[in-house]
Amino acid sequence: MTALPPFQTVLDDHAGAVMAILHGAVGRDGAEDCFQETFLAALRAYPRLEDDSNLRGWLLTIAHRKAIDHHRARGRNPVPVAEVAEVATQDDIPERDEQLWAAVGTLPPKQRAAVALRYGSDLPHNEIAAALGCSPEAARRSLHEGLKRLRKELA
Amino acid sequence: MSTKTDTAIDKFRARAAEEGLLDVAYTTTDSPFGPLLLAQTPRGLVRVGLPNQDADELLTDLATRVSTRVLEAPGELDEVRRELDLYFEGKLESFGLPLDWQLSGGFRQRVLRAIDRILYVETRSSTEMARKAGNERAVRAAGTACGSNPIPLVVPCHRVLRTGGALGGYGGGLPMKEALLQLEGVLDESPAV
Numbered sequence: 001m002t003a004l005p006p007f008q009t010v011l012d013d014h015a016g017a018v019m020a021i022l023h024g025a026v027g028r029d030g031a032e033d034c035f036q037e038t039f040l041a042a043l044r045a046y047p048r049l050e051d052d053s054n055l056r057g058w059l060l061t062i063a064h065r066k067a068i069d070h071h072r073a074r075g076r077n078p079v080p081v082a083e084v085a086e087v088a089t090q091d092d093i094p095e096r097d098e099q100l101w102a103a104v105g106t107l108p109p110k111q112r113a114a115v116a117l118r119y120g121s122d123l124p125h126n127e128i129a130a131a132l133g134c135s136p137e138a139a140r141r142s143l144h145e146g147l148k149r150l151r152k153e154l155a
Numbered sequence: 156m157s158t159k160t161d162t163a164i165d166k167f168r169a170r171a172a173e174e175g176l177l178d179v180a181y182t183t184t185d186s187p188f189g190p191l192l193l194a195q196t197p198r199g200l201v202r203v204g205l206p207n208q209d210a211d212e213l214l215t216d217l218a219t220r221v222s223t224r225v226l227e228a229p230g231e232l233d234e235v236r237r238e239l240d241l242y243f244e245g246k247l248e249s250f251g252l253p254l255d256w257q258l259s260g261g262f263r264q265r266v267l268r269a270i271d272r273i274l275y276v277e278t279r280s281s282t283e284m285a286r287k288a289g290n291e292r293a294v295r296a297a298g299t300a301c302g303s304n305p306i307p308l309v310v311p312c313h314r315v316l317r318t319g320g321a322l323g324g325y326g327g328g329l330p331m332k333e334a335l336l337q338l339e340g341v342l343d344e345s346p347a348v
Contacts, residue, residue, distance in 0.1 A: 003215075003218065003219050004218065004223045005215065005218060005223075006179075006214045006215065006217065006218040006223065006225035006226075007218075007223055007224050007225055007226055008181075008214070008225055008226050008227050009214075011164065011167075011226070015160055015163075015164055016157075016160060019157070019159070019160045019163065031159075031163075032159070032162070032163045032166070035160075035163040035167065036163060036166055036167045036170055039167045039171075040167065040170055040171060040174070040176070043171055043176050043224060043226075044176065046223055046224060047222060047223050047224060
Protein backbone atom coordinates (compact mmCIF):
# COMPACT_ATOMS: atom_id res chain seq x y z
CA MET A 1 0.00 0.00 0.00
CA THR A 2 1.03 3.57 -0.43
CA ALA A 3 1.40 5.93 2.52
CA LEU A 4 -1.88 7.41 3.73
CA PRO A 5 -2.42 10.98 2.55
CA PRO A 6 -2.95 13.79 5.09
CA PHE A 7 -6.48 13.48 6.49
CA GLN A 8 -7.34 16.91 5.09
CA THR A 9 -7.06 15.41 1.59
CA VAL A 10 -9.62 12.75 2.52
CA LEU A 11 -11.93 15.44 3.85
CA ASP A 12 -11.49 17.62 0.74
CA ASP A 13 -12.08 14.72 -1.64
CA HIS A 14 -15.09 13.11 0.01
CA ALA A 15 -16.93 15.63 2.20
CA GLY A 16 -19.37 16.40 -0.63
CA ALA A 17 -20.21 12.76 -1.33
CA VAL A 18 -20.62 11.94 2.36
CA MET A 19 -22.94 14.92 2.84
CA ALA A 20 -24.93 13.95 -0.25
CA ILE A 21 -25.60 10.40 0.87
CA LEU A 22 -26.38 11.52 4.40
CA HIS A 23 -28.97 13.92 3.01
CA GLY A 24 -30.46 11.01 1.16
CA ALA A 25 -30.25 8.68 4.15
CA VAL A 26 -31.33 10.83 7.10
CA GLY A 27 -32.59 14.10 5.63
CA ARG A 28 -31.43 17.61 6.20
CA ASP A 29 -31.71 17.87 9.96
CA GLY A 30 -29.80 14.71 10.71
CA ALA A 31 -27.19 15.09 8.00
CA GLU A 32 -25.00 17.64 9.75
CA ASP A 33 -24.76 15.64 12.98
CA CYS A 34 -24.15 12.41 11.10
CA PHE A 35 -21.50 14.17 9.01
CA GLN A 36 -19.59 15.19 12.13
CA GLU A 37 -19.91 11.76 13.69
CA THR A 38 -18.74 10.15 10.46
CA PHE A 39 -15.60 12.25 10.09
CA LEU A 40 -14.76 12.14 13.80
CA ALA A 41 -14.94 8.35 13.73
CA ALA A 42 -12.86 8.34 10.54
CA LEU A 43 -10.24 10.70 12.01
CA ARG A 44 -9.96 8.56 15.14
CA ALA A 45 -9.42 5.38 13.15
CA TYR A 46 -7.41 6.85 10.29
CA PRO A 47 -3.83 6.26 11.56
CA ARG A 48 -4.63 2.56 11.99
CA LEU A 49 -6.19 2.18 8.57
CA GLU A 50 -4.31 -0.52 6.70
CA ASP A 51 -5.86 -0.39 3.28
CA ASP A 52 -6.07 2.97 1.55
CA SER A 53 -7.27 1.55 -1.76
CA ASN A 54 -10.91 2.50 -1.19
CA LEU A 55 -11.05 5.48 1.14
CA ARG A 56 -14.39 6.52 -0.28
CA GLY A 57 -15.99 3.15 0.35
CA TRP A 58 -14.52 3.17 3.86
CA LEU A 59 -15.98 6.62 4.59
CA LEU A 60 -19.35 5.75 3.13
CA THR A 61 -19.45 2.60 5.25
CA ILE A 62 -18.92 4.71 8.36
CA ALA A 63 -21.51 7.23 7.13
CA HIS A 64 -23.99 4.43 6.60
CA ARG A 65 -23.47 3.15 10.16
CA LYS A 66 -23.95 6.65 11.54
CA ALA A 67 -27.14 6.99 9.51
CA ILE A 68 -28.43 3.73 10.97
CA ASP A 69 -27.53 4.91 14.49
CA HIS A 70 -29.43 8.08 13.75
CA HIS A 71 -32.53 6.21 12.62
CA ARG A 72 -32.36 3.91 15.63
CA ALA A 73 -32.08 6.87 17.97
CA ARG A 74 -35.06 8.55 16.36
CA GLY A 75 -37.14 5.43 15.99
CA ARG A 76 -37.19 5.64 12.21
CA ASN A 77 -39.18 8.81 11.93
CA PRO A 78 -40.04 9.55 8.34
CA VAL A 79 -38.08 12.44 6.89
CA PRO A 80 -40.19 15.52 6.14
CA VAL A 81 -40.60 15.62 2.40
CA ALA A 82 -40.30 19.35 1.82
CA GLU A 83 -36.96 19.54 3.57
CA VAL A 84 -35.32 16.79 1.59
CA ALA A 85 -36.32 18.48 -1.62
CA GLU A 86 -34.95 21.83 -0.47
CA VAL A 87 -31.60 20.35 0.50
CA ALA A 88 -31.36 18.38 -2.67
CA THR A 89 -31.74 21.59 -4.69
CA GLN A 90 -29.02 23.26 -2.63
CA ASP A 91 -26.61 20.53 -3.55
CA ASP A 92 -27.04 21.17 -7.22
CA ILE A 93 -29.62 18.49 -7.89
CA PRO A 94 -31.88 20.05 -10.52
CA GLU A 95 -35.19 21.39 -9.27
CA ARG A 96 -37.28 19.24 -11.55
CA ASP A 97 -36.03 16.24 -9.54
CA GLU A 98 -37.48 17.64 -6.33
CA GLN A 99 -40.47 15.39 -6.39
CA LEU A 100 -38.33 12.35 -7.11
CA TRP A 101 -35.92 13.02 -4.24
CA ALA A 102 -38.80 13.71 -1.93
CA ALA A 103 -40.09 10.25 -2.79
CA VAL A 104 -36.61 8.79 -2.20
CA GLY A 105 -36.77 10.31 1.27
CA THR A 106 -39.80 8.15 2.09
CA LEU A 107 -38.12 4.83 1.22
CA PRO A 108 -36.96 2.46 3.96
CA PRO A 109 -33.39 3.29 5.06
CA LYS A 110 -31.49 0.62 3.13
CA GLN A 111 -33.33 1.23 -0.13
CA ARG A 112 -33.06 4.96 0.37
CA ALA A 113 -29.29 4.74 0.94
CA ALA A 114 -28.85 2.46 -2.08
CA VAL A 115 -30.77 4.81 -4.37
CA ALA A 116 -28.96 7.88 -2.99
CA LEU A 117 -25.56 6.22 -3.42
CA ARG A 118 -26.33 5.07 -6.95
CA TYR A 119 -28.01 8.18 -8.33
CA GLY A 120 -26.94 10.90 -5.88
CA SER A 121 -23.27 9.90 -5.58
CA ASP A 122 -22.98 7.87 -8.77
CA LEU A 123 -21.38 4.86 -7.09
CA PRO A 124 -21.09 1.44 -8.77
CA HIS A 125 -22.78 -1.56 -7.14
CA ASN A 126 -19.66 -2.90 -5.46
CA GLU A 127 -19.02 0.46 -3.77
CA ILE A 128 -22.63 0.73 -2.70
CA ALA A 129 -22.22 -2.74 -1.20
CA ALA A 130 -19.09 -1.62 0.64
CA ALA A 131 -20.86 1.48 1.91
CA LEU A 132 -23.90 -0.47 3.09
CA GLY A 133 -21.86 -3.31 4.51
CA CYS A 134 -23.63 -5.93 2.43
CA SER A 135 -22.95 -8.10 -0.63
CA PRO A 136 -23.15 -6.59 -4.13
CA GLU A 137 -26.20 -8.79 -4.76
CA ALA A 138 -27.94 -7.45 -1.68
CA ALA A 139 -27.05 -3.91 -2.74
CA ARG A 140 -28.46 -4.56 -6.19
CA ARG A 141 -31.62 -5.96 -4.60
CA SER A 142 -32.07 -2.93 -2.32
CA LEU A 143 -31.60 -0.65 -5.28
CA HIS A 144 -34.06 -2.67 -7.36
CA GLU A 145 -36.69 -2.71 -4.61
CA GLY A 146 -36.20 1.00 -4.04
CA LEU A 147 -36.62 1.82 -7.72
CA LYS A 148 -39.68 -0.40 -8.01
CA ARG A 149 -41.28 1.41 -5.12
CA LEU A 150 -40.39 4.78 -6.58
CA ARG A 151 -41.92 3.92 -9.92
CA LYS A 152 -45.12 2.92 -8.19
CA GLU A 153 -45.10 6.02 -6.05
CA LEU A 154 -44.49 8.38 -8.92
CA ALA A 155 -46.70 6.66 -11.48
CA MET B 156 -19.08 22.70 -2.14
CA SER B 157 -22.32 23.83 -0.50
CA THR B 158 -22.41 26.23 2.43
CA LYS B 159 -24.06 23.52 4.48
CA THR B 160 -21.12 21.20 3.95
CA ASP B 161 -18.71 24.03 4.86
CA THR B 162 -20.60 24.63 8.10
CA ALA B 163 -20.52 20.93 8.89
CA ILE B 164 -16.77 20.83 8.21
CA ASP B 165 -16.22 23.78 10.57
CA LYS B 166 -18.13 22.02 13.33
CA PHE B 167 -16.27 18.77 12.71
CA ARG B 168 -12.95 20.62 12.96
CA ALA B 169 -13.97 22.28 16.23
CA ARG B 170 -14.95 18.93 17.73
CA ALA B 171 -11.74 17.29 16.49
CA ALA B 172 -9.81 20.01 18.33
CA GLU B 173 -11.90 19.54 21.49
CA GLU B 174 -11.25 15.82 21.45
CA GLY B 175 -7.50 16.29 20.99
CA LEU B 176 -7.45 14.70 17.54
CA LEU B 177 -5.53 17.48 15.79
CA ASP B 178 -2.11 15.82 15.74
CA VAL B 179 -1.03 18.32 13.09
CA ALA B 180 -3.01 21.54 12.61
CA TYR B 181 -2.02 23.76 9.74
CA THR B 182 -2.89 26.92 7.92
CA THR B 183 -1.42 29.21 5.33
CA THR B 184 -0.77 32.88 5.93
CA ASP B 185 0.38 35.80 3.84
CA SER B 186 3.82 37.30 4.29
CA PRO B 187 5.75 40.01 2.42
CA PHE B 188 7.49 37.14 0.61
CA GLY B 189 4.38 35.16 -0.34
CA PRO B 190 2.26 32.50 1.38
CA LEU B 191 3.72 30.60 4.32
CA LEU B 192 2.56 27.19 5.50
CA LEU B 193 2.38 26.92 9.30
CA ALA B 194 1.98 23.57 11.03
CA GLN B 195 1.85 22.75 14.71
CA THR B 196 1.43 19.77 16.97
CA PRO B 197 0.09 19.85 20.55
CA ARG B 198 3.72 20.44 21.56
CA GLY B 199 4.27 23.49 19.41
CA LEU B 200 5.20 24.85 16.01
CA VAL B 201 6.70 21.99 14.01
CA ARG B 202 7.01 23.29 10.46
CA VAL B 203 7.14 26.58 8.58
CA GLY B 204 6.97 26.23 4.79
CA LEU B 205 8.49 29.10 2.84
CA PRO B 206 6.80 30.54 -0.28
CA ASN B 207 9.04 28.64 -2.68
CA GLN B 208 8.24 25.28 -1.08
CA ASP B 209 5.41 23.04 -2.26
CA ALA B 210 2.70 22.98 0.42
CA ASP B 211 1.29 19.60 -0.65
CA GLU B 212 4.71 17.99 -0.40
CA LEU B 213 5.24 19.47 3.05
CA LEU B 214 1.85 18.16 4.24
CA THR B 215 2.56 14.71 2.84
CA ASP B 216 5.90 14.77 4.64
CA LEU B 217 4.16 15.71 7.91
CA ALA B 218 1.65 12.89 7.41
CA THR B 219 4.54 10.45 6.96
CA ARG B 220 6.83 11.68 9.73
CA VAL B 221 4.48 13.08 12.40
CA SER B 222 0.91 11.80 12.02
CA THR B 223 -1.65 11.20 9.29
CA ARG B 224 -4.14 13.23 11.35
CA VAL B 225 -3.26 16.40 9.46
CA LEU B 226 -6.08 18.95 9.32
CA GLU B 227 -6.41 22.53 8.18
CA ALA B 228 -7.36 24.47 11.32
CA PRO B 229 -6.53 28.19 10.97
CA GLY B 230 -7.89 29.13 14.39
CA GLU B 231 -5.37 26.86 16.11
CA LEU B 232 -2.52 28.93 14.69
CA ASP B 233 -3.77 32.43 15.51
CA GLU B 234 -0.89 33.14 17.89
CA VAL B 235 1.75 31.97 15.38
CA ARG B 236 0.23 34.21 12.71
CA ARG B 237 0.04 37.14 15.11
CA GLU B 238 3.72 36.92 16.07
CA LEU B 239 4.84 36.50 12.46
CA ASP B 240 2.81 39.54 11.39
CA LEU B 241 4.44 41.61 14.13
CA TYR B 242 7.86 40.30 13.14
CA PHE B 243 7.38 41.29 9.49
CA GLU B 244 6.29 44.75 10.65
CA GLY B 245 9.57 45.04 12.56
CA LYS B 246 7.69 45.11 15.87
CA LEU B 247 8.78 41.76 17.27
CA GLU B 248 12.39 40.74 17.87
CA SER B 249 11.94 37.48 19.72
CA PHE B 250 9.28 34.82 19.22
CA GLY B 251 7.58 33.37 22.28
CA LEU B 252 6.12 30.35 20.53
CA PRO B 253 6.50 26.81 21.84
CA LEU B 254 8.42 24.70 19.33
CA ASP B 255 8.26 21.02 18.48
CA TRP B 256 11.75 19.84 17.45
CA GLN B 257 10.79 16.30 16.46
CA LEU B 258 11.62 16.73 12.76
CA SER B 259 15.30 17.23 13.57
CA GLY B 260 17.43 14.73 15.45
CA GLY B 261 20.87 14.53 17.05
CA PHE B 262 23.51 16.96 15.89
CA ARG B 263 21.09 18.81 13.60
CA GLN B 264 18.73 19.51 16.45
CA ARG B 265 21.62 20.76 18.61
CA VAL B 266 22.68 23.12 15.82
CA LEU B 267 19.12 24.37 15.36
CA ARG B 268 18.63 24.91 19.09
CA ALA B 269 21.85 26.96 19.08
CA ILE B 270 20.53 28.95 16.10
CA ASP B 271 17.33 29.55 18.06
CA ARG B 272 19.42 31.49 20.60
CA ILE B 273 20.98 33.90 18.08
CA LEU B 274 19.53 37.28 18.92
CA TYR B 275 17.94 39.80 16.60
CA VAL B 276 20.54 42.09 15.01
CA GLU B 277 23.22 39.42 15.45
CA THR B 278 24.67 37.00 12.92
CA ARG B 279 26.81 33.91 13.41
CA SER B 280 28.97 31.75 11.17
CA SER B 281 28.51 28.06 10.47
CA THR B 282 31.77 27.43 12.35
CA GLU B 283 30.38 29.07 15.48
CA MET B 284 27.22 27.00 15.19
CA ALA B 285 29.24 23.80 14.84
CA ARG B 286 31.17 24.70 18.00
CA LYS B 287 28.04 25.53 19.98
CA ALA B 288 26.53 22.22 18.95
CA GLY B 289 29.59 20.47 20.38
CA ASN B 290 31.69 19.67 17.33
CA GLU B 291 33.74 22.53 15.99
CA ARG B 292 35.04 20.52 13.04
CA ALA B 293 31.58 19.64 11.75
CA VAL B 294 31.19 22.94 9.92
CA ARG B 295 29.73 21.36 6.83
CA ALA B 296 27.23 19.32 8.90
CA ALA B 297 26.27 22.52 10.73
CA GLY B 298 25.63 24.16 7.37
CA THR B 299 23.48 21.20 6.33
CA ALA B 300 21.55 21.37 9.61
CA CYS B 301 20.93 25.04 8.96
CA GLY B 302 19.70 24.28 5.46
CA SER B 303 17.38 21.56 6.74
CA ASN B 304 15.73 23.84 9.31
CA PRO B 305 12.05 22.79 9.47
CA ILE B 306 11.05 25.98 11.32
CA PRO B 307 12.70 28.82 9.33
CA LEU B 308 12.01 32.46 10.30
CA VAL B 309 11.08 31.48 13.87
CA VAL B 310 14.32 29.52 14.27
CA PRO B 311 16.40 32.22 12.58
CA CYS B 312 18.72 30.27 10.28
CA HIS B 313 18.87 33.40 8.12
CA ARG B 314 21.19 34.83 10.79
CA VAL B 315 23.83 32.21 10.00
CA LEU B 316 26.33 33.43 7.42
CA ARG B 317 29.09 31.60 5.64
CA THR B 318 32.31 31.46 7.65
CA GLY B 319 34.25 34.45 6.34
CA GLY B 320 31.21 36.72 6.14
CA ALA B 321 29.56 35.94 2.80
CA LEU B 322 25.77 35.65 3.00
CA GLY B 323 25.68 31.94 2.13
CA GLY B 324 22.52 30.24 0.91
CA TYR B 325 18.90 30.22 2.07
CA GLY B 326 16.08 27.75 1.58
CA GLY B 327 13.71 30.57 0.70
CA GLY B 328 16.15 32.08 -1.80
CA LEU B 329 18.94 34.57 -1.27
CA PRO B 330 16.78 37.69 -1.87
CA MET B 331 14.59 36.63 1.06
CA LYS B 332 17.62 36.18 3.31
CA GLU B 333 18.87 39.64 2.35
CA ALA B 334 15.44 41.16 2.97
CA LEU B 335 15.19 39.51 6.41
CA LEU B 336 18.61 40.78 7.43
CA GLN B 337 17.64 44.25 6.18
CA LEU B 338 14.43 44.07 8.19
CA GLU B 339 16.45 43.20 11.27
CA GLY B 340 18.87 46.06 10.59
CA VAL B 341 21.93 43.88 9.97
CA LEU B 342 22.26 44.71 6.27
CA ASP B 343 21.90 48.12 4.66
CA GLU B 344 18.94 48.59 2.38
CA SER B 345 21.20 48.27 -0.65
CA PRO B 346 23.66 45.51 0.20
CA ALA B 347 27.13 45.54 -1.32
CA VAL B 348 27.44 42.89 -4.00
